[in-house]
Amino acid sequence: MQNLQSAFGILALIAVAWAFSEQRRAVAWRQAAAALALTIALTFVMLKVPPVRAFFAAANAPVEALAAATRAGTTVVFGYLGGGPLPFDPKMPGGGFILAFQALPIVLMISALTTLLFYWKILPPIVRGFAYVLARTLGVGGAVGLSTAANIFVGMVEAPLFIRPYLAKLSRSELFVVMTGGMAGIAGTVLVLYATLLTASVPDAAGHFVIASVLGAPAAILIARVMVPEIENAATEGSLEEPEPVAASTMDAIVKGTSAGLELLLNIVAMLIVFVALVYLVNAMLGILPSVGGAPITLQRMLGTVMAPVCWLMGLPWSEAPAAGALMGTKTVLNEFVAYLDFAALSPEALSPRSRLIMLYALCGFANFGSLGIMVAGLTTMAPERRQEIVGLGLKSIIAGTLSTCVIGAIVGVLT
Template sequence: MSWLQLQSGFGLLALALIAWVVGGCRRPVPWRMVIAGLLLQVALGAALLHIPVLRAGFAWLGDAVGALSTATQAGTSLVFGYLGGAPLPFAETRPDASFVLFFQGLPLVLVVGALSAVLYHWRILPLVVRGLSRLLRGAFGLSGACGFSVAANVFVGMVEAPLLIRAWLARLSLSELFIVMTAGLATIAGNMMVVYASILSPVVPDVAGQLLVASLVSAPASVLVGALMRPPQPGADQQVLVAEDALAPRLYDSTMEAVVRGTADGLQLLLGVMASLIVFVALVALVNMALEPITGWTLQGLVGMVFRPIAWLMGVPDEHIPAIGASLGIKTVLNEFIAYLELAGSGGLGLDARSRLILTYALCGFSNFGSVGIMLAGMTGMCPERRSDIVRLGMPALLAANIACCMTGAVVGLLTYPQ
């Protein structure tokens, strides 16, 4: 084992300690949760990264993403012409000069949204989520509703997963509510996973499988960090026990309805992503216009400085720490979409293969200010009686989710030998 791997292992333990310290709660943390959280992250990562059969599945996932991208381009070319990827009626002056994100990249959300709805209707997605839920409940002792929501976050968004347990949200303990919120911000939805895989494929090998592993490992990481920052209160936490079938109700009457409604939901997400990108990039630009002449720093640059020690804890070589800290700052202040675009557009930011992989894992989560607003609006609408708790836990959940994502980066650093 190399020094950098040992550095990642130390960083994994240090991040757990940081989570406990910044949580500010001095109630005893159940050792079962701490040990299970650390072991489950490493075991999942080791199995998915180093077992040949599972590794072979990464290549299949990459082919599937490529097929989805090609199929989507057929539709966008028909609707948008050369803006959507059809042959250009003019000479391209530089590589990728004709790429328009809204017309060529984002429509993939529509196709994946429809496919996700069909897989849910066919009971394939609930079956996979139920298996992950049982694993989390057995390892951490979570209630059925909390475990199901955390597992669902591997595949659906930060609002959709709590929506699946809407009837039980009001009965969750404060600790489990915090875990649900942290998991929502520490993972990404399946449709965005496919979009990011298509963007990152030139700079990260087997990226579709890597993003899936990152989201899977982040599930136990978010439970661990959530429990460290908000430990369960003995005797006060309620175990919300529900029938598993009730946690995945049938949402569609037919496959065709699933396609139509899944497409509509995907359109809403696509427009939301577009609006968020425009608004948050504009707002940060305004802040930077005021901040940079006075301090010489941008907002994301300042936040990136805070992440530099965290980058070291993930096991990154010293020469790559500034670039990775800056990228994590962009993710937190803006969003992971822009951070991934920069990673892909600059040829990997000059990082070596291991550092690019660590950064890919650490960026794999909705842990940014805009997502907190989206989650708070969605969850308070679902459960108005817990509005004060949900709003109070919003910013701590953002901090917890960023720690969980960096834990996931440390895990892949621990398991990947430097080249």
Template sequence: ALAVAANIFLGMIESPIVIRAYLDKLTRSELFLMMVVGLATVAGSTMVAYAAILGPVMSNAAGHVLVASIVSAPAGVLLARIIIPETAGEGGVAADYESALKYDSAIDAIVKGTADGLMVVLNISAVLIVFVALVALVNVMLGGFWLFGDHVTVERLLGWLFMPVAWLTGVEWSEAGKAGWLLGVKLTLTEFVAFIELGKVPAGEMSERTRMLMTYALCGFANIGSVGITVTGLSVLMPERREEVLGLVWKGLFAGFLATLMTAAVVGAMPAAIFR
């Protein structure tokens, strides 16, 4: 519960640090839940950036971004429990959560915490660069192919695949192509790039309703780069469970991505009058 609450304002690796003393005690279901919620929400620092990007083209952008991260947390909990339910007798009151993390002094805690934080940051930065570079490499390989008058890219291919998904969240079919492309950008090039592209769309080329729905659908760390970040960060914090993390991370990406779509669908099901 503490990790889920922290995930609303902290990143997917910062929130596990909050409960680091108990990471080795988490059940498989609890570990997966923590991963999914981390991928379904965003950090407070990125909320400010997203609000600044969307501010010129959408009213009350900061409020929508904040609500998106809050609502996606219980959506992530729901999906995580459905995909990997808790085994009776393992978690909750039946588990032993006695902390094995001990420090010799306050200075020892500060030094070790700083070292762990630095290692996590360095690994995350390197992995993010590599994963984005791999997507760019695939796009270069596909660049020789043309389809409908433009180069084929991973984002475009996923955009066509996500068109019906965007429509199911409440986007009009006439705008589903653009919305699906934004979802493809989020999945491959991170949600930060997707928000930049969403902010570039002129007000006259996208309805206020679609822009709002896309704000909720894009507001989460569920992208391919985050897969590497999750594995790297948790491997530093809990190296003894690295194999378990590797086995769960792709399911976590699917659940985290679906959680943000569920949040957008909830907003899309509301009366159209609220978007005026």
């Protein structure tokens, strides 16, 4: 019965996306059905065929190499703050992880690398290749497909860097797919950390995180196309124009890419500080209200109550839905890192093994208010002419990213 409950949840979650759609009559249901079928097929293959699952687990190696290369630089500059050996024993799992000095600097590396790849004429043919393949499967243009696929391995800001010259040309629907793709996945830089946190809670957590990252791409396209359907001629469908040269030489490309990455990094840090601080202030104001159930009212609790039915739709028993909903609320208001910490601290009785597996996938995304600040800062820096549109789609992208990971969780529930 729980499998049927999850199957019903898939349809219900898509219906919720349709309820938030800007143009309900314009939804291309054939494309949505294709994206759903692809997501289900990939889930079945990667969960039920061990060799395929092992292959995708190994695909994270290039990302780890890039993260290790960045860590080598941050260690020289920041020492143990940048990822070097700790001179002390951390008191909690992940206690030595510092976002600003270890994860965010990869933006510099990605920015310089992508500028080089564009200058060397390596990325433009890849973009056109994605346009050819994805236009015949899910009807997604090459630039959007490349950014969405890049989100399997890198974060919501690094992935759009791969298509920076095309961001200004994207249609509104394509821009929303890019934003939803960022919200529906996590970066390779934190994947290993989260897997370490949940090793004792979910068997083979690392493999599941890689699979969740892969599934985030088609699921994001599914939900994004339902919520913001394509109603204009997409700028990156079919043939793509050759972008203007990004640099005059290889060294110029490195310098320009690093400079652009530095500006991006500073914007990300500033926006993240402000958004987390604003959430703290809201919770402080809510603290004036009388406690409910022996605990103060917070944004996390409020969203947890709202998210409990969503967790039930994914296939969790109602008795476990409030605890799971609290995790979803924490992930949405703060971030998935804090949610996974709370997940790891849950007693074995709080969630069954099946429910834990579903929640691993449901929480595996950057859809939260802090990430919204990061995304808005990043995309508006890369495409300042789209600032108003990016800000306007921001809150909608959180909903889309959350629905995307919840659909993945429901599909896992069907197959588990």
